[in-house]
Amino acid sequence: MGGVLGKGDSPKCCIIETKLETKMVEAMQRRASEGSSMKSFNRIILKFPKIDESLRKCKDIFQQFDEDANGAIDPQELRRCFHKLEINFTEEEINDLFEACDINDHMGMKFNEFIVLLCLVYLLKEDPTALQTKSRMGMPNLEATFEMLVDAFVFLDKNKDGYVSKSEMIQAINDTTSGELSSGRIALKRFEEMDWDKNGMVNFKEFLFAFTRWVGIDDNEDDEQEDNA
Template identity: 80%
Template sequence: MGGILGKPESSKHAWIPETKLEAKMVEAMQRRATEGTAMKSFNSIILKFPKIDEGLRKCKDIFEQFDEDSNGAIDQEELKKCFLKLEIKFTEEEINDLFQACDINEDMGMKFNEFIVLLCLVYLLKDDPTALHAKSRMGMPKLEATFETLVDAFVFLDKNKDGYVSRNEMAQAINESGERSSGRIVMKRFEEMDWDKNGMVNFKEFLFAFTNWVGIDDEEEGEEKV
């Protein structure tokens, strides 16, 4: 494959985005990578886990607000209203693509962790370089700061700035931090991210893994209503 270097471990099809949405995600991430990252080490990402966790849980109010029938899931119609209220100007096709991409168990309803991933993808995709008012794209500055930290973490891991994180890049991030003892744990985390086992992780896969790591899912399963 021309133009992509230094990743011999992956098969040829790994480079080609499977959907239009994935292609847009990769392009937006490549654009964002040109700005650089504030992350200095893999450890600095881990240290931000509690703050990210706290930030993501603030999405709960937004989620409940748009889950009009209070069934614990947002359907496509509710999502369209959500976008309208948040003044997110996406086409119907783009909204449907996002919904399908984030509705992992394909039950036509967006659970809380799926909704978080979807909002973070919206944040990334709305990062239009031509927009001067880019810093508050969704009218939720605190939440956007959390999303920016997640984007920053991905940019740090994506050493060759191709919009994906490979196994080699993950290993490189660990080696740089000198935390070789935690290498096995981190590679296990890579396996958790790489659902389709193609040796490459896109931003969506990274986000779903992250919501699992900080325990967003667990809350949904059990003690949701105390």
């Protein structure tokens, strides 16, 4: 699968990923210092339907900026999207975000990739080094949903280092299920679904892509495209 970073990938790809990842991790560490309102992994699961419904409302935004209606947003369309939403990122930051979220390397972001990008923008806009000026995305309902996802990640990130480790995932699920025998297997499966590059640590971007799969957004996209074809 494209976009899964490994040791054999090009240095350019890894440099871009590392630069953006550094900003992501620093922003998440600042957010983690404030704590999480989530009390259990079950609370996160219970919020899946509400988050799913909210994210699907992004479809209108996605279609609005997919100007050629080809089912993907290309770099030029993304720049116009940022301009219209008054998101003041530099050209380099927009390019880095695009390359990081275009996981299948097809020079166009599908709907689930666009959702991940918007959520990363939400996280990074609080980072003064990532923005020239503060901006709001102008989507209050969506921002509340993104905050819920940030909160869920912070809950899992017990040591507040900006990553979720396998042991943290196991701890989060064990706390929820009161030591059921299956809980360890569930935790490992969830973790493996998130840890795309198999380095034993999950960053916020990996968590978001796993989340879109858990609520079935990317599956439905493929089905829709097949129906349209």
